[in-house]
Amino acid sequence: MDRREALRSLLASYPGGRVVPEHAFKKFLRTSGLPAPLGIYLPVGAPFPDFSQLSYPLVAKVFSSKIRSKSDVGGIRLGLKDAAAAAAAVYDLMGIEQAEGVIIEEQAPPGIEVIVGGIVDPQFGPVIMFGLGGIFVELFHDVAFALAPLDRDDALRLMERVMGYRLLTGFRGAPPCDLGSLADILVTVSELMATGLLEEIDLNPVAVYPHGAMILDAKMFVASPAPRTASR
Amino acid sequence: MKELDHLFFPKSVVLVGASPSEEKLGGIALRNLLGLKGNIYPVNPRYDEIMGVRCYPSVADVPGMVDLSVIMRPAVEVPAILRQHAGKARFVLIVSAGFAEVGAADLQQEIIRIGREGKLRLVGPNCLGIFNPWHRLDTMFLPHSCLKRPKRGNVAVVSQSGAVMICLLDAIRMANTGISKVVNYGNAVDLEAPEVYEYLAGDEATEVVVSYLESVGDGRRFLEAARFLSERKPLLILKAGKGAGGRAAAFSHTGRLAGDYQVFRSLMKQFGLWEVAGFDDLLDAAKAVSYQRPAPGNRVCIVTNGGGSGVLAADECARRGLELGELPEVVRNGLRSVFPSFYTVANPIDLTGQVRIEDYREALFAASDAYDGFLVIALTGVAGVTLGLAEYLREFREKVGKPVVVHIAQGGVAPRLIRQVERAGIPVYRSPERAVRGLAALLKNRGGSHG
Numbered sequence: 001m002d003r004r005e006a007l008r009s010l011l012a013s014y015p016g017g018r019v020v021p022e023h024a025f026k027k028f029l030r031t032s033g034l035p036a037p038l039g040i041y042l043p044v045g046a047p048f049p050d051f052s053q054l055s056y057p058l059v060a061k062v063f064s065s066k067i068r069s070k071s072d073v074g075g076i077r078l079g080l081k082d083a084a085a086a087a088a089a090v091y092d093l094m095g096i097e098q099a100e101g102v103i104i105e106e107q108a109p110p111g112i113e114v115i116v117g118g119i120v121d122p123q124f125g126p127v128i129m130f131g132l133g134g135i136f137v138e139l140f141h142d143v144a145f146a147l148a149p150l151d152r153d154d155a156l157r158l159m160e161r162v163m164g165y166r167l168l169t170g171f172r173g174a175p176p177c178d179l180g181s182l183a184d185i186l187v188t189v190s191e192l193m194a195t196g197l198l199e200e201i202d203l204n205p206v207a208v209y210p211h212g213a214m215i216l217d218a219k220m221f222v223a224s225p226a227p228r229t230a231s232r
Numbered sequence: 233m234k235e236l237d238h239l240f241f242p243k244s245v246v247l248v249g250a251s252p253s254e255e256k257l258g259g260i261a262l263r264n265l266l267g268l269k270g271n272i273y274p275v276n277p278r279y280d281e282i283m284g285v286r287c288y289p290s291v292a293d294v295p296g297m298v299d300l301s302v303i304m305r306p307a308v309e310v311p312a313i314l315r316q317h318a319g320k321a322r323f324v325l326i327v328s329a330g331f332a333e334v335g336a337a338d339l340q341q342e343i344i345r346i347g348r349e350g351k352l353r354l355v356g357p358n359c360l361g362i363f364n365p366w367h368r369l370d371t372m373f374l375p376h377s378c379l380k381r382p383k384r385g386n387v388a389v390v391s392q393s394g395a396v397m398i399c400l401l402d403a404i405r406m407a408n409t410g411i412s413k414v415v416n417y418g419n420a421v422d423l424e425a426p427e428v429y430e431y432l433a434g435d436e437a438t439e440v441v442v443s444y445l446e447s448v449g450d451g452r453r454f455l456e457a458a459r460f461l462s463e464r465k466p467l468l469i470l471k472a473g474k475g476a477g478g479r480a481a482a483f484s485h486t487g488r489l490a491g492d493y494q495v496f497r498s499l500m501k502q503f504g505l506w507e508v509a510g511f512d513d514l515l516d517a518a519k520a521v522s523y524q525r526p527a528p529g530n531r532v533c534i535v536t537n538g539g540g541s542g543v544l545a546a547d548e549c550a551r552r553g554l555e556l557g558e559l560p561e562v563v564r565n566g567l568r569s570v571f572p573s574f575y576t577v578a579n580p581i582d583l584t585g586q587v588r589i590e591d592y593r594e595a596l597f598a599a600s601d602a603y604d605g606f607l608v609i610a611l612t613g614v615a616g617v618t619l620g621l622a623e624y625l626r627e628f629r630e631k632v633g634k635p636v637v638v639h640i641a642q643g644g645v646a647p648r649l650i651r652q653v654e655r656a657g658i659p660v661y662r663s664p665e666r667a668v669r670g671l672a673a674l675l676k677n678r679g680g681s682h683g
Binding site: 115117118119121122123124125127129131137141143144145146147154157158161200201202204219221 | 447448449450451452454455484485486487489490492494495496498499501502
């Protein structure tokens, strides 16, 4: 199934909505061959699940279509080492106001954090963004853009255009990051944006390691039904 | 023949709204159009003849098909006038203002529709139009007493704004550079920058293109055309509307970081396009590339007769990503053996106030192999700097063939020296920093590739 068809059938499961929940989008990314953590989604009131398929430590995150920042409401619990800790975290998070459920995922090891995003620019159409996470994005707005879709070479060149690029290639004796894995993510995100079905994608952060990468948080925003065209 | 040849080299031009009074825009425009290598047909129902030329009551009365018609009538009259053009004109240049730029979007839509129905190519509205000194075509309603036209040359100007275009024309004239073609396309209902870029890519008279943009319409078409042109000749783009800030209502972090200008700037880099920071940068760079061809490398040698000016130039080199490598030992030893001990034999090479023009020649040829570009600073307040320097610089430029720019300041022979140096094909700047900016434009490995 091509990207467009796969994306269409994902969106069909959430008719009328502009947002696909994080856990469903991550599952979709995994099926598309991208690295996102294994996890399960517990809606409020669902029976307590069996975690045995997941490896510890786990992370639990509140899910709500109304909560913009999970960390602002204390909605993330990290380093859950066993079933008891996980159960306690789930119980707490379900109690947060407006909680619709809880996502439980395998906790990824720390890596260098980057941001991969997509937008529809009024003049240029679907555009992909890459930046280094944390202060590089927050303070220096150190990001670069490229037209979607990208091929792997385009993706590698896009990464080279951020100021903090050297952090990815082995700065101060650190091992170089797996730029190939990042390129795969950029290419796939660019193909999703190029379908014209989405208005925004935000993978923030993506942790990147000497081998591999992991999409830690993933959001998407569906294009409004009237397709946007380049405005004049 | 290319389609835009009819616009830039029209054999016949109609002026709707011609006036016998040179106090009026329609009279000024007619006066300027009368220089054309071709036929002019003024249209005004109140006159049989204007400025010695037969005048026609309407476009319909003009004999045959014309290449270009220029409309200078109030916006509300434009739709009716435009309708008369079907089958009579290839290009219609609508000078009149009063369309989308003042909120009259419906009126603008109407002229777009009439243009399509009549198979007319439209330029404007709200613009000054075309200036092509090689064909003596000048549609600008500005008297020569207010705007002296630049000479013929190799620089093309593509500008969305008329005001900025006029400033550029004046500055290009002052910089002793000349014009190949100018187009100001205003509200861009039909003709837009990409089509002009593609045309200029194949235009022999044009060796450099400077372009002022506010919006780019279809962004992808713009990027492709700009890349096509810039692979063939230098294209310098000045973009207005650099306001920071992303989409305030954005859903995601990405959306908040993706301001219109941030995206534009970054995509320019993806396509290897050359964006300049502001008006002065545009001029300094355009002047340099209109005099000389860009060359690879980024190592610069500075030869000066004033220590402070040399340091200012060196500082600007650092800011612009140009390298001032040390003089190679063999060059150092050679120059030390011929120069007085109080000259500084380093980079910058400081020939001091006791300079003789032969010293510039000596220093430049000694350093010629070790550097990619040369900046000569000649301060004319000392007696040793004479007009003969121009000849030495010409010889160096011709024999070595690498980019050379000059900063000349102070009094005495400065004005005559500037003229002679520029006649030798070497651009002169009035400050050390601006000279460095010119040189940076000529050296291909420019800094600042991020973003």
